[in-house]
Amino acid sequence: MKLLRFILVGFLFGVVLTKAEAISWYRIYEMFMFQSFHMYGIIGVAIMTGVCGIKVIKKREIKDYKGKPIEILAKDKGYTRYIVGGFMFGLGWALVGACPGPIFILLGTGIISVFVVLLGALLGTFVYGLLKEKLPH
Secondary structure: OOOHHHHHHHHHHHHHHHHOOOOOHHHHHHHHOOOOOHHHHHHHHHHHHHHHHHHHHHHHOOEOOOOOEOOOOOOOOOOHHHHHHHHHHHHHHHHHOOOHHHHHHHHHOOOOOHHHHHHHHHHHHHHHHHHHHHOOO
16 A cells, blocks of 8 residues: 555546646647637646756655655757657647546546547557657657
């Protein structure tokens, strides 16, 4: 039960995203049509939380749950992969109306048809793993 805290945090995260309407197809549609700031605000808060979290991890040399130091490796320079990857991620997000986190939340709320989206996400990840060495990075 050592990992129970992670399950509880994931459950809390799902509740927060649900209440903030971040899993709403309509909110995602509004974002991609530039009709509302709602989702951009949520994404902005997530980015700032991540930046601050990484700063704290590096400054205080925080360890993971097994007691090992957390290593944050520097990213390679280059923009093409980020532009292409971001475009593909955004296109998938726009087509299905959900990014990876909300897929599980939508399944948890009982929307079974999202299982097809989850299978597509897993298949895409698997194909990327197969082709990773052949792709320009």
